[in-house]
Amino acid sequence: MAPKEKHTLAREHLATAQRELAEGAILPAIMFLHLAAEAAVVSLAEREGIDTKKRHDRKADAAQELFRRGLVPEDLSEALRSLNQVRKDATYEGEDPKLDDEDLEALAKQIEAIVVAAEERAQ
Amino acid sequence: MSSPAGTSTLPMDQSWRNDTAWAARLTSDRVRAERNQTAAQRLVTATVLERALGQGAEAVALTGSTARNRRTAISDLDIHIVGSRPRFEDLNEGLDLYATSADALWERLRAGDDFIQWTLRFGCILVDHGVFRQALTEIAETGLWPDPQRKHDRAKQLLAFAERITATGDLDAAQDQTRAALTTVARWLLLANGEFPLSRDELSDQVLDLGCVDLAAALSRLIHADPSLQELDSAIEIGQLVISLPPHRARRAALSR
Numbered sequence: 001m002a003p004k005e006k007h008t009l010a011r012e013h014l015a016t017a018q019r020e021l022a023e024g025a026i027l028p029a030i031m032f033l034h035l036a037a038e039a040a041v042v043s044l045a046e047r048e049g050i051d052t053k054k055r056h057d058r059k060a061d062a063a064q065e066l067f068r069r070g071l072v073p074e075d076l077s078e079a080l081r082s083l084n085q086v087r088k089d090a091t092y093e094g095e096d097p098k099l100d101d102e103d104l105e106a107l108a109k110q111i112e113a114i115v116v117a118a119e120e121r122a123q
Numbered sequence: 124m125s126s127p128a129g130t131s132t133l134p135m136d137q138s139w140r141n142d143t144a145w146a147a148r149l150t151s152d153r154v155r156a157e158r159n160q161t162a163a164q165r166l167v168t169a170t171v172l173e174r175a176l177g178q179g180a181e182a183v184a185l186t187g188s189t190a191r192n193r194r195t196a197i198s199d200l201d202i203h204i205v206g207s208r209p210r211f212e213d214l215n216e217g218l219d220l221y222a223t224s225a226d227a228l229w230e231r232l233r234a235g236d237d238f239i240q241w242t243l244r245f246g247c248i249l250v251d252h253g254v255f256r257q258a259l260t261e262i263a264e265t266g267l268w269p270d271p272q273r274k275h276d277r278a279k280q281l282l283a284f285a286e287r288i289t290a291t292g293d294l295d296a297a298q299d300q301t302r303a304a305l306t307t308v309a310r311w312l313l314l315a316n317g318e319f320p321l322s323r324d325e326l327s328d329q330v331l332d333l334g335c336v337d338l339a340a341a342l343s344r345l346i347h348a349d350p351s352l353q354e355l356d357s358a359i360e361i362g363q364l365v366i367s368l369p370p371h372r373a374r375r376a377a378l379s380r
Contacts, residue, residue: 004291004292009291009292009293009296012291013291013293016291031284035296039293039296042295053196054197054295054299055197056199056217057199057215057216057217057218058217061215077212078212078213081212081218082212085211085219088219089221091277091281091284091303092277092303092307093221093238094273094277
């Protein structure tokens with residue numbers, strides 16, 4: 001399979017996260033929300049010449065910079081850092097994710113706004 | 124589970140009941156933490172330490188690749204806290220904060236957790252009100268060894284997820300996930316063969332020493348290069364093959380594919 005464009009991946013990951021969330025699969029929902037947010041941020045960051053160096057922390061920094069430049073409606077940097085930590089705790093340490101359905105639905109809405117921004121910028 | 128014979132047990136040979144040995148460890152750890160971090164990392168660590176202690180933390184250690192001075196381009200700054208996790212989202216550094224209560228630390232340690240042992244063996248202890256020293260003493264005196272089965276179970280899950288992500292075509296995410304999965308496979312293989320896994324960048328040499336050439340090569344590519352999706356598929360296949368076999372056969376598994 002050939003690599004896809006980041007804004008396309010962001011939308012697909014978000015759709016997967018929403019499906020997982022509807023099925024009550026919290027951990028996969030967290031994983032895919034994180035992937036969706038990162039893909040959207042990288043899509044926008046690359047167009048702005050911001051190098052995220054494939055690092056989660058740089059992607060969070062980029063989210064802050066994109067907000068500062070007025071390219072996204074919200075600063076998602078803290079949400080990205082928090083999601084990354086939750087995902088690592090759950091997948092590597094086997095901890096129960098400390099986010100419930102409501103938290104994740106709210107996050108999904110925030111992330112969708114960035115995905116939309118990435119899609120619009122890509123057109 | 125007890126420590127297998129012949130294993131490198133640094134620094135488990137010490138008698139941590141001895142105050143002089145303990146004081147020397149703390150001094151040496153602080154020097155190492157200072158030396159191995161950049162100025163920016165030292166500042167972040169100091170901030171986390173201050174916040175953690177402000178929330179009543181019982182112990183804090185710098186752990187992971189920074190403690191071993193084996194950071195790569197993808198390394199986080201890993202900090203292990205016995206206490207509650209302080210606010211960190213405002214800190215501009217790739218941070219991984221591992222926080223547990225003292226009770227949870229003991230429970231996990233005795234259940235065969237390897238990360239806690241890693242911190243105790245190789246981490247730089249920055250503050251300890253007693254729990255790290257007690258845990259080290261118990262490991263040294265009982266020969267407690269991490270349970271490889273925990274890593275095997277985790278590796279299986281991570282490989283399945285890596286396969287799923289690779290199928291989406293998201294190359295960056297697939298590389299990240301496959302690296303996590305193969306790292307866990309390598310840690311299982313080493314623990315099950317009586318070797319304590321070191322930092323991620325050292326794992327490929329460690330599994331190479333066991334004779335697992337393909338796993339070593341795949342790990343190294345995942346850390347230091349940008350493999351294609353096809354290469355990631357092959358790496359996942361190697362991981363699945365390795366964990367499908369008993370540890371003594373898995374040592375040479377990839378060679379005989």
